[in-house]
Amino acid sequence: MSLLEADSISRRLPEGPVLLSEASLAVAGGEFVAITGPSGSGKSSLLYLLGLLDRPSSGRVLLQGQDTTGLTGDALAALRLARFGFVFQFHFLLPEFSALDNVAIPIRRTGLARAEARDKAQTILAGLGLGSDSAKMPDQLSGGMRQRVAIARALANDPAVLLADEPTGNLDTKNAAAVFDIFAELARDAGRAVVIVTHDAELAKRATRRVHLVDGRIVSDAAQG
Amino acid sequence: MSLLTDIARGMLARRKRQTLVSVAGVALGVGFFIGTAAVMRGFQTYFISQIIDVQPHITIKDELRRPLPQAAELANPGAAVALAGLRPQDRIRGIRAPGDRMAILEAIPGAAAAPLLTGQALMRYGARDVSATVTGIDPLRYPRVSNIAKDITQGSLDDLRTTANGIIIGVGLAERLGISLGDSMNAVSPRGVTLLMKVVGIFRTGIVSLDQTQAYTLLKVNQILQDRPSVVNQIVLRLEDVRQAEPLARMIEARFGERTESWEEQNANILTVFTIQNSITFSITGAILLVATFGIFNVISTVVFEKTRDIAILKSLGFTERDIQVLFLIQGLAAGAIGAAMGCALGALIIEGMAQIRFGSGATSGNDRFILAREWQIYAIASGVAIVSAAVAAIIPARRAARLDPVQTIRGAA
């Protein structure tokens, strides 16, 4: 059974435009999937649907075989909290909180006390090489560091699925390669799937599988390397 | 919960100045309410306690609320009767069977009653004539319904009984007549009876109109003076619990038929003025609070608008719509609570400031300063209203925040 499965999902806007049509995709634990495609091809739309942040107009998204179609907003939020981690092109860190607190927030949301959550967050940050920067505020960190804090936050509750939308888009080549390495490393865990949207063909080559989108349709889906 | 509080604090700290302005608005509203309410309530409570202290709580009069029906009306029930030039057929004035009534009234627990006969008389001493209201009292019962015993400054109430035709007069009346304790004067009633009366006591109530016109004799003596043997024209009552006055008055009137007025009815005009005063205070304070509430609405709306990204990311992290709504409600409540706390401090300052004010020396008997009500209930009401309205003001932006679609925001930011 696949960890995460899209079963012929489409996403249409009420005004008419079709963002995604009849995409089917099954991702297993340990897979590192790169989604590529020209601008406007529906990569982000697919990612939001896979991450239960958006609902498909038709089709189903299954998590560990369980259909998520009829779930309430609160149930979807609970799944996002426990099973998913998101990283976006922009870091979206809360500007009023330190790197440590930004990572601790989703941990505290699961009910853990502040001190324990901060301990856990510190360990995660240290694992990403940010152990000594955890007290800094987001605006005191470099772009690459911020994105690593955002990855740490996505990993806060040890998610089964890690989704990233052009996480290296705002970074220089060196930082981009470093961040990409982190994802590759994270995907080595057999229990976890990593799905990453990227424009960078070089980086995409390093994924274990590549899904190519054109005009809202999956045109190729192949294992690689 | 403490997580949402932490996030809320972080968001509000970002808008310090705007938050401070709206908090100050709430504080002003609350502070002024506490200040004015303390003055109003202080004065009103004092005034009412004076009324309750000085006046009878219930007065039974020798009249009816409606005139008795005339013979022609009785003969044609339900018909429209026009009468002209007829003298009303009135019964002899006075409370019927006062003895029986006193017995019934004195059986009421927590009530003391005293029969009175009041009438006018002209006091004649030397060349001076001064008109006075003479009240015939029972010296055993009357002190239980009045402060007479306390007000007598010379002589004593007991001397009314031991002296033939003794009279106790107000200090102002004594001055106008030029008479002193132990002197005798003539009292002439409208019915033409003249009695030689001896001043056995002088009282001072502090109320000038009473001190200048009031005189007390034995009930029997006044019945002779007024030429109304055995007649009583008022029964006054004093109660342990003044709140029972109105219902008890209605019961007595229903039973006896005579017009019976509680202290509230007798002072209805001044009590109405108090009600008007209170509504003015409440509306002014309400207006201030409304403006302050609008300020809070403004701050929370601005925060929601500015924090669209943070709301989106919190939702993507797994925060529910309810979490987001609570997050902004907390911010409104916090602004309201801080405003209320500052307002309470301001109110206390205003009260203590007013307590220092003196109105100069002209006033009598120590009324040279504000009488202030320092009641915790005033603070509680003001704070409660402020916090509730702040929460209400935050509801609309909080709901809007909860409904924001994270996908739209994240797309827009990319």
Ligand SMILES: Nc1ncnc2c1ncn2[C@@H]1O[C@H](COP(=O)(O)OP(=O)(O)OP(=O)(O)O)[C@@H](O)[C@H]1O
């Ligand atoms: N709210 C919207 N209203 C109209 N069109 C939209 C809306 N959202 C997305 N689209 C369009 O839908 C299409 C798919 O969008 P999507 O963001 O999924 O593409 P993408 O592959 O992620 O593009 P990019 O590489 O530029 O990020 C695009 O053409 C986009 O312009």
Ligand SMILES: [Mg+2]
């Ligand atoms: Mg995109």
